[in-house]
Amino acid sequence: MAYDDQNIFAKILRGELPAIKIYEDDQVLAFMDIMPQADGHALVIPKVPAVSLLDLAPDAAAYTIQIVQKVAQAIETALDAKGIVLMQLSGSAAGQTVPHVHFHLIPSSIHQLGKHAIQMGDQEKIKAQAEKIRAALNA
Numbered sequence: 001m002a003y004d005d006q007n008i009f010a011k012i013l014r015g016e017l018p019a020i021k022i023y024e025d026d027q028v029l030a031f032m033d034i035m036p037q038a039d040g041h042a043l044v045i046p047k048v049p050a051v052s053l054l055d056l057a058p059d060a061a062a063y064t065i066q067i068v069q070k071v072a073q074a075i076e077t078a079l080d081a082k083g084i085v086l087m088q089l090s091g092s093a094a095g096q097t098v099p100h101v102h103f104h105l106i107p108s109s110i111h112q113l114g115k116h117a118i119q120m121g122d123q124e125k126i127k128a129q130a131e132k133i134r135a136a137l138n139a
């Protein structure tokens, strides 16, 4: 599938749309999900244009997963998460709604996840969670 550079995450990467960011370097951005499936739901995306995991270059995938681990550790510390669901949807048939590859980190149980990309979260609450995660990342 061709990459659409007008997708929401491409716009966030270009600074055209806002996001509650928790981590950024030259290759990866992590930010809070706007419609969380649990408190603390975060997303980690590589900056290279790739629609899904299936067309992400192996080097970029390898680096991104290192940051996924780092952010997961920060979520565990910051939010006292007892478990974290790592979710990655590749293709609309799997339920992918934003065509820029991303990894979901959801501090919850697979048995207790809220519905996917349905309801806007409380932005002030999400900002407070992001602040704690950023602090853990910088500790």
Ligand code: 5GP
Binding pocket: 008, 019, 020, 031, 032, 033, 034, 035, 036, 088, 089, 095, 096, 097, 098, 099, 116, 117, 118
């Ligand atoms: P997907 O369905 O592609 O695996 O996941 C896309 C995720 O992006 C969903 O969890 C959805 O809540 C989230 N999302 C959709 N639009 C926005 C947005 O504008 N900002 C942020 N931060 N998250 C978004």
